[in-house]
Amino acid sequence: MMFNNAKYQSTPRAFCLAALCLSTTIVCTTALADQAAKDRGLEIAIAVQAQDDGFGDSESAMTMTLINRAGKESVRRMRSRILEVPGDGDKSMSIFDEPADVKGTASLTYSHANEADEQWLFLPALKRVKRISSKNKSGPFMGSEFAFEDISSQEVDKYDYTYLGDETVDGIAVHKIEAVPTYKHSGYTRLINYIDTERLVPIKVEYFDRKNAALKTLSISDYEKHMDKYWRAGKMEMQNQQTGKRTVLTWSDYAFQTGLSEKDFNSNSLKRLR
Amino acid sequence: MSTPCKEALSIRSNAHSASTQIAVGVRKIALAASFSTVMSLIMMSSAAAEWDVRGNVTGEFTLFPHTPIHSANQASNFSLSTEMEFYSEVGNAGSLTITPFARIDRHDSERTHVDFREFLYTHVGDTWEARVGLGKVFFGVAESLNLVDIINQTDAVENLSTDQKLGQPMVNLLLIRDWGSIDLYLLPGFRERTFAGVNGRPRLPVPIDADSARYESGDGNDHIDLAARVSTVAGDWDLAAHVFHGTARDPELQFDPTLGALVPFYAQTTQIGLDAQATLESWLLKTELVHRQGDTFDNHTALVTGFEYSFYDIQGSGADIGIVAEYLMDDRGEDGPALLQNDALIGLRFALNDSNSTDALLGVIHDFDGKGSILSLEANRRFGSSVKGTLSYTGWSVSEADSALIAFDREDNVRLELGYFF
Structure with missing residues (x-):
């Protein structure tokens, strides 16, 4: 039950999004909030899987x-x-x-x-x-x-x-x-x-x-x-x-x-x- | 052949079979007796060993709507069969599998028979496996006909689909490598194909005297055959190649005027072949190819190739529909002994995927040389937890009087099978 960590380099993605959204504060806040929810979701999913690592x-x-x-x-x-x-x-x-x-x-x-x-x-x-x-x-x-x-x-x-x-x-x-x-x-x-x-x-x-x-x-x-x-x-x-x-x-x-x-x-x- | 001549032949063959039937009967009783002795010996000697048992008892009722060519043949038949598998571990790395099969047929004494599908000791090493005894091995990928499936003899009295096999004496060594595996077979002792008797249906118009089988090899049915197969999985592809040298499993039926019957002739052959399947999402692409050489027949190449495509979970109903299309070729052509020499199978498979595992199959084999076609329908479902029912129909449509299919023109049948499984 391993996963490819490389796929989850979410920080740069969030950074780019933030840069793009600088002009419209409201959209930007929503997008950032969305991204935060995605990051948090992924983080929990990874934690769920990670505790199963090594069962052999x-x-x-x-x-x-x-x-x-x-x-x-x-x-x-x-x-x-x-x-x-x-x-x-x-x-x-x-x-x-x-x-x-x-x-x-x-x-x-x-x-x-x-x-x-x-x-x-x-x-x-x-x-x-x-x-x-x-x-x-x-x-x-x-x-x-x-x-x-x-x-x-x-x-x-x-x-x-x-x-x-x-x-x-x-x-x-x-x-x-x-x-x-x-x-x-x-x-x-x-x-x-x-x-x-x-x-x-x-x-x-x-x-x-x-x-x-x-x-x-x-x-x-x-x-x-x-x-x-x-x-x-x-x-x-x-x-x-x-x-x-x-x-x-x-x-x-x-x-x-x-x-x-x-x-x-x-x-x-x-x-x-x- | 003129009709009177045919009748004379059938009288002669009946007289012949009357005398041989007694001998056959005695042989069958002896077989049954030795069979039960062996079974009870095993059960006694292994009271301590744990046997994993599975099997079925199946009743079969068949109706033939057309009047038979031979007035002795009945319009219906009843038959009962059982197959049981006994499995036990032997030591740390060994196991014994014993699979007796028996059938009793209301009308056909040839179909009343017993066999050990398996009586096999298996030893499993780290990178190898060895098998000794009577075994059953399947090669192939196609749905209509498995040209490469050459280890076991077909128990042809069972059904016409050639998927029921007799146990084959063998010593098998399997070598497991990183890239795939190698199977080596030493096959001492040949099993003759079974055929419907004069009172059985479906049967050929002329009787087959299977007990008078002839062999090209002077060793007869004691010829030791050899086979090897390599197989591998390469991504979406499952690939295998084989070579076989020995007695061909499919006999040529030769008419013997003295016996007034067709006599199976088993040739010696050297065969090489390939089978391959590509599994690409909903597509399964399949090919089986063999080339055979021998002194008593024309060297030839035969091919089965086609695809299977499936529609899954149609409209969210859970049901599947599959389409099968295969082309069959034998380069000996229309006049050669192969029935499926320029033919196609078109099949449809329906699976409801419900709790009773209800499914149905519709298949048509069509001859491109205009000889005719074969239609088969089959429906299966489970009743409760232990009973499985199968209703099937096989029909022949013959468009040319000289077609090999003409033999089955009046043998259309509807069959109901009810099996109790345990």
């Missing part, structure tokens, strides 16, 4: 419960492995345990901050590894309320940030930050992140669709600290305001620095993943 690799298990308007539930289970790649997006592998007809289906992703992710799928019945397009960002992940872009590696570079002020959510003091996706094919115009001021983790995210209408709200809870440093959520609940459907993700069996390396993240290891 991790493993976890996930249960996803899809709940439709009538309350009918369907369950998916999967396990994941992530490798931190300094200077680029993470490498990850996931394997399905449920539903049974997709058991053993596995995916391998090389995520990148500024270019398209690389992705492969392993189909166990045919023993076939297929390179697939990673363009599908906004489509649903396994029929859930989570889009592919919601569950993919969250890199700082993927958004432009604006700090909107401090608030309280469920008794927790938060920074409210607007994030506008900079990558192509996002299904959102913007997200509002609510970042716990103390732990520097998101506890709520609001998503706005392509027409800028409120679409979904994600509540993140049951955080636990691993290895005295890395916060991981135990539960994520995505509520779709437009359809009334929701999806609950619960995470368990977290393990860190289990000795995974680059060689565990290629198409050969994808075929062997259990």
Whole structure:
């Protein structure tokens, strides 16, 4: 979960802006205030990411419960492995345990901050590894309320940030930050992140669709600290305001620095993943 | 061929198959017995070992709307199959995968069969992997036909899409390098292709006597084949090249007047080939190319090339539509043995991406030499958490009486499959 610091030399940009705006004091003040909000937003986003640096690799298990308007539930289970790649997006592998007809289906992703992710799928019945397009960002992940872009590696570079002020959510003091996706094919115009001021983790995210209408709200809870440093959520609940459907993700069996390396993240290891 | 002659042939072949059916039956019982012995031995010997088990039991019902060429053939069929995979770790770096498969068919004794898709020991080293036993390996990128997929034999009684394979005896060494990987295969023991029996459908008008298979090599099905493949990923490109020397997996069907049947002939071949895919946003560009040489057939080149383009999350609905277009060529041309020698596949894929994983496929293979076309439709969805249903249709439209497709003119069928997965 590294990011390119070179991209965030915001001070010279602010300086130029100030110079340009000298003639019109009002515009200048607004622009400077805007820039300050952007700088502050970015600063918090970087702080959130930075505290996760150095986790190396991790493993976890996930249960996803899809709940439709009538309350009918369907369950998916999967396990994941992530490798931190300094200077680029993470490498990850996931394997399905449920539903049974997709058991053993596995995916391998090389995520990148500024270019398209690389992705492969392993189909166990045919023993076939297929390179697939990673363009599908906004489509649903396994029929859930989570889009592919919601569950993919969250890199700082993927958004432009604006700090909107401090608030309280469920008794927790938060920074409210607007994030506008900079990558192509996002299904959102913007997200509002609510970042716990103390732990520097998101506890709520609001998503706005392509027409800028409120679409979904994600509540993140049951955080636990691993290895005295890395916060991981135990539960994520995505509520779709437009359809009334929701999806609950619960995470368990977290393990860190289990000795995974680059060689565990290629198409050969994808075929062997259990 | 005149009709009386054809009937005479079919009588002869029936008499022949009656005698061989007993032998085949005995062989199948013996296979089934050894199969269950092996399974119980494994389960007993490894009471302590932990087995990860997955599999399915699938019922299949097929309807044939056209009256058959042979009056013995039925208008419908029922069949039940099961495949189970048992996986266990052996020591720190090894694993054993055992995947038995069995099918019982209401009418076709050839389709009633058992096989080990895998009975494979895998050892994983730091920069290498070794596999010994019966294994299953897939090569290729195309959707219509995988010319480069030459390790495993097709279990052709399963379906016409050639994607079901028989377990292949192998010793495989995989070498992992920074730039990609090298796979080396030693393939002792040849698996003969399965074919529908005289009571099965779809079937060819003339029976196939698979038990009388002939080989170019004096070693018959004991010929040891060799293969190697190198593969790499270069940015948007997935590339591989292979070489194969040994018994060709696809037999030539030769008519034997004494048997009154088609007999598979397996030639020796040396094959080189390439497969490549470029993944460029919504575009997947795919090519498979092979060149084959042999003493009993014309040296030839065959090609599959095309693209897949996908529209994702259409109108924010979550649904996808994909378009597949592939061209298939074999330079032996119209008179050669390849059915898809100047043909195109146009396919449409719909995926709702809903909680039941509902999807549908529509495909047309069209012959540019005017012989005809094949239409296939398939729809899949999940019911509850463990049942998957598939409804499919395959139809042949034959425009020339001398077309190789004429064999399937009356074999259009609708199939329903319901699988319980665990």
